[in-house]
Amino acid sequence: MxxxxxxxxxxxxxxxxxxxxxxxxxxxxxxxxxxxxxxxxxxxxxxxxxxxxxxxxxxxxxxxxxxxxxxxxxxxxxxxxxxNTEKDEPRGILRIACSQALAQDSLSAAIAAYLRQYPRTAVELRVDNRTVNLVEDRIDLAIRITNQLDPGLIARRLGDCPSVICASPAYLKEHGIPKNAEDLAVHNCLTYSYFGKNLWNFERAGEPLSVPVSGNFSANDSVVILRATLEGAGIAMQPVMSAAPYIASGQLVALVPKDKPITLGIHGVYMSRQNQALIMRSMLDFLTQWFGASKV
Missing domain, CATH: 1.10.10.10 (Winged helix-like DNA-binding domain superfamily/Winged helix DNA-binding domain)
Incomplete structure (x- = not known):
């Protein structure tokens, strides 16, 4: 420390x-x-x-x-x-942790853009789906997608992460198309072990709606769930940033458009706001602009 x-x-x-x-x-x-x-x-x-x-x-x-x-x-x-008499430019190494899906779909590109802008900096990215301990794991900044942060943590909201309900055309041909969120209760739903495994939360016309779901497959990695969805295993709730390319190509179909899954926040979690290194401040500012512009 x-x-x-x-x-x-x-x-x-x-x-x-x-x-x-x-x-x-x-x-x-x-x-x-x-x-x-x-x-x-x-x-x-x-x-x-x-x-x-x-x-x-x-x-x-x-x-x-x-x-x-x-x-x-x-x-x-x-x-x-x-x-401070020298040029005020970020420099040094920043250790960042995030999930595989976030690293793959957005953060790796964001970090690459940051490093091009600030060539005297370096990033060590740890990809881990579990919640890391900042002190024990020697992490400077953890990027988490959640609406349930520990109130004792120091965090900054970087952006929003909307989700979409989707399935492959093959699954829908065999099992039918759900007309609304309630219909998901009788479908084979593929669930993420760390979030919303048994209950999916929606918003309909400004009102909250919760639907109990179940299925024969769950995993602790949303990338694995996405792959299973593409293979026709069932219906999944996926981040828009992950599913959008497959929906655009026709490999997945977006479902229940009138029922919007609750949007999660993308948060940067760190140890303290006091005496924050310039590389940390600049990274947080950069990611806020990145996620805000990308509308993930």
Whole structure:
């Protein structure tokens, strides 16, 4: 973890008298503040606070460490002032995590465009369908498609991800075409293990509608679900960005047009808004423009 940020967190805890107050001031989650404090105590090799149920107080080692951390932060600020005299251009490495479908359909192209615009930067992309732990997995930025973010996370909405109900012509020829969302309950629906496996949510004429669905195949990868849909295995709810090329080519048919699947948000999740590196800020701004322009 970044020791400069860990030192800043430690100083803020000491000055504010609690982890919760420090988290609020630094615009971090309580869990992240706790991790930075643990890193400081591991770094110094000693306990820095006496903890009670109501308040925390510095140990003698903590008082000595506080002086050194303040000196270190003052020096870091001077170094930052020197660097600001140079051209304000993003540089460095950013570690990003996202799902396979998002990487394949949109993010890889977005990152390639970003790297062309900012040639002094580099991106390490981790493709993983599970929800990564930013600290443990050493990820700077996770891109997630969801409407149910943990309220303790620091996140920025980058854009919208609409979905479409679709099936192959072969499936529809054999099983018939559903006229509305309720008809999906009697069809073989291919479901994504991490989202909406048993209940698909729609909007009809501005009103919410939930339909229970089931089928003989589910997977934890939406790309696999898309492939099975193309093979005629059943009906799927897919991101528009994934299904659109196949709908345009006639390999898939968009269904129940009067019932719109609930649009999900595309979010950038990161550890803190404080002392954010220029590469992070510029990437978040770039992706906001990218997803906004692409209308995925």
């Amino acid at each position: 970044d020791r400069i940020i860990a030192a800043q967190v430690f100083v803020t805890i000491a000055e504010r008298g609690s982890l919760s107050s420090a988290a609020e001031l630094l615009d971090m989650s309580r869990a992240m503040v706790t991790r930075y404090l643990a890193e400081m105590e591991n770094w110094s090799g000693t306990r820095l606070f006496h903890r009670t149920t109501r308040r925390i107080n510095l140990t003698s080692a903590g008082e000595a460490t506080l002086v050194r951390c303040r000196d270190m932060l003052a020096l870091a600020e001077q170094m930052s002032a020197v660097s």
